[in-house]
Amino acid sequence: MATTxxxxxxxxxxxxxxxxxxxxxxxxxxxxxEGQDSLFVVRWQGQLHAWRNACPHIDxxxxxxxxxxxxxxxxxxxxCHAHGAEFMPDSGLCVxxxxxxxxxxxxxxxVDADGELFVKS
Amino acid sequence: MKIVGLESxxxxxDDVRSAAxxxxxxxxxxxxxxxxxxxxxxxxxxxVVIARQDDPALPPGPTPGCRLRKxxxxxxxxxxxxxxxxxxxxxxxxxxxxxGSIESIDDCGFVIGFQVTARRPFVLPSEISNAPGGVVFRxxxxxxxxxxxxxxxxxxxxxxxxxxxxxxxxxxxxxxxLGFRCTDRFTGTGPFLQPAGSLDHHTHFLIGAPxxxxxxxxxxxxxxGPSEMITNGYRFVEKGYQAFWGPGRHIxxxxxxxxxNSPFGCHIEMDADMDQHDAxxxxxxxxxxADNSQTFLLKMRRKWYPGPGIPENGDYA
Numbered sequence: 001m002a003t004t005x006x007x008x009x010x011x012x013x014x015x016x017x018x019x020x021x022x023x024x025x026x027x028x029x030x031x032x033x034e035g036q037d038s039l040f041v042v043r044w045q046g047q048l049h050a051w052r053n054a055c056p057h058i059d060x061x062x063x064x065x066x067x068x069x070x071x072x073x074x075x076x077x078x079x080c081h082a083h084g085a086e087f088m089p090d091s092g093l094c095v096x097x098x099x100x101x102x103x104x105x106x107x108x109x110x111v112d113a114d115g116e117l118f119v120k121s
Numbered sequence: 122m123k124i125v126g127l128e129s130x131x132x133x134x135d136d137v138r139s140a141a142x143x144x145x146x147x148x149x150x151x152x153x154x155x156x157x158x159x160x161x162x163x164x165x166x167x168x169v170v171i172a173r174q175d176d177p178a179l180p181p182g183p184t185p186g187c188r189l190r191k192x193x194x195x196x197x198x199x200x201x202x203x204x205x206x207x208x209x210x211x212x213x214x215x216x217x218x219x220x221g222s223i224e225s226i227d228d229c230g231f232v233i234g235f236q237v238t239a240r241r242p243f244v245l246p247s248e249i250s251n252a253p254g255g256v257v258f259r260x261x262x263x264x265x266x267x268x269x270x271x272x273x274x275x276x277x278x279x280x281x282x283x284x285x286x287x288x289x290x291x292x293x294x295x296x297x298x299l300g301f302r303c304t305d306r307f308t309g310t311g312p313f314l315q316p317a318g319s320l321d322h323h324t325h326f327l328i329g330a331p332x333x334x335x336x337x338x339x340x341x342x343x344x345x346g347p348s349e350m351i352t353n354g355y356r357f358v359e360k361g362y363q364a365f366w367g368p369g370r371h372i373x374x375x376x377x378x379x380x381x382n383s384p385f386g387c388h389i390e391m392d393a394d395m396d397q398h399d400a401x402x403x404x405x406x407x408x409x410x411a412d413n414s415q416t417f418l419l420k421m422r423r424k425w426y427p428g429p430g431i432p433e434n435g436d437y438a
Contacts, residue, residue: 065143065382067361073136082365084186084336084386096186098334 012118015041018048018111024075027068028053031119036062039107039119040070042078044089050119051087052105055080057098078104122204122300123197124316125238126324127278128167130340131191132385133174133182134158140171140384146360147389148274148353149342163342165240167195167278183230187336188386192231192281193222195238197318205235208298228294229285230335240277248346248394266348273353275342279376279392280324282338285311288329295325304398305373307409313373320397322374339380341390347377350393354379355421357391369418373407378415 013031021027021043028037040063041050053070055061057080064070065081071089072079078087085097092104109119134140137158145151149161149169158172172179172190179190196202206223209215215225222236249259259265267273285291288311295301295314303312304322313323328338344350351368358364365388367379376395383389407413 061365062363062382064363065384066139066363069139069384073139079386081363081382081384081386082388083334083338084188086186098331100333 011121012110013121015109015117015119018115018117021048021117024071025068026064026070026078028064028070029119031121037064037067040064040068041109041117042071042089044075047090048109048111048117049090049092050107050109051078051092052107054105055082055085055099056094056102056104057085058082122208122316123201123318124205124235124299124301125195125197125240125318126167126316126321127281128193128195128234128236128238128240129160129170129278130168130189130281131170131172131179131193132188133176133179133190134171134188134384135174136384137171137173143362143384144169144171146357146362147342147391148344150274163275163277164243164245165277167240167342169278169340180224180232182232182336184333184335186386189281189337189340190232191224191234193234193236194316194324195240196235197238199237201318202235202237205299227291229283229287229291231283245276245345248348267352273344273349273356275344275391277343279321279341279343279390279395280326281340282326282328284328284330284334284336284338286330286332286335288312288327291327295327301325302400303404304402305404306406307373307413308406310409312404315398320399322376322396322398337385337387339388339390341378341392343395344391344393347393350377350379350391351419354381354391357381367418369415371414372416373405373414 015029021041023043026040026042028040030037037053040053053062055063061082063080070078078089083098085094085099087094087104094100094102107119111117141154144161152160152162160168160170162168182190206215209225213225215223217223222234224234227233249257251258292312300317301314304315305313311327311329314325315323354368363382365380370377374395377393379391380388
């Protein structure tokens with residue numbers, strides 16, 4: 001996880017406070033106001049990871065089954081709730097399902113010195 | 122063989138409480154639900170049944186990732202049940218369960234059950250369109266749009282769609298062993314199948330897919346009409362559920378559709394107004410593109426006239 005004091009610079013969009021996303025939790029965001037969450041952030045084994053909300057097996061398929069619900073019940077896998085593909089939260093690698101071996105699209109983010117989470121707009 | 126349609130679908134879930142809330146929000150009625158699972162019924166008693174994924178009573182799925190563990194079909198009478206048991210016992214095990222149903226496995230690895238149907242007949246008007254020159258009209262002063270707060274419930278379990286690694290083998294099982302007929306077909310994809318005791322365009326649709334996709338694409342319940350179904354879908358979206366495709370109307374089958382993600386490792390659909398066919402129907406064949414699947418797709422516009430919250434230059438730029 002990158003840490004910077006320049007998170008508020010132009011070209012970056014604030015999502016939330018980093019500590020609002022707890023261990024084993026996920027949250028979706030719509031920073032470009034598309035009307036649907038375009039990315040989501042998970043915290044797994046202490047670390048935050050941000051991924052495009054788009055299953056690699058169908059171009060652009062949204063993955064949650066309910067707002068912010070991207071993980072299995074144990075919080076150990078990201079699940080695409082279209083056809084059940086499972087991904088590792090840290091690498092985005094699909095380990096089970098229709099796109100096994102493919103990866104989620106990585107989203108670059110920073111957490112600034114105040115603990116605020118930003119992504120590139 | 123008079124199979125009348127789907128009776129219930131049994132799913133293994135990793136979070137009973139969340140899955141139960143999802144099904145109730147979809148419109149189903151919980152029956153005998155506990156922290157171990159339960160039954161969620163449409164108006165005629167057809168149902169989704171969920172159980173914890175570690176429940177030893179669950180049959181195995183076709184693949185480890187498939188949460189559908191059993192597809193139960195309803196049949197007209199005991200004679201049909203006996204005929205199915207005799208047919209399947211020719212080459213596979215058929216178990217008689219304590220509830221009187223029978224259980225076996227199809228040729229693509231899905232556990233199947235059959236029971237004398239327990240569907241509860243009911244009479245409730247379906248959606249009627251008023252049109253100049255029409256023959257059937259809604260009663261005068263009755264409303265076409267479901268009023269806010271009206272209760273909308275799924276009427277009956279409609280169909281299930283399987284991904285199968287050998288679609289010809291799977292089709293042959295349902296047609297030759299269980300008496301289904303193909304109503305329409307997507308070339309190179311698979312058939313829409315109708316059992317002998319139903320006029321619905323399909324209760325099963327088979328999609329040929331690589332072995333690692335073996336499982337379920339979606340399942341769905343019939344609603345009372347497109348207005349009711351789409352109203353229910355919008356309510357579902359407002360509760361935070363994730364739409365995938367729709368609302369729109371299919372070409373083959375003519376059913377209105379709206380697909381959503383689900384906690385069952387597959388999509389769930391809401392559908393309405395599916396075509397009915399009898400044995401005189403000649404199957405059509407089409408390529409399985411999106412253009413051949415949707416006759417139209419609807420999009421909601423929240424603001425459509427100038428007013429508060431609308432930019433000076435309008436909302437159309």
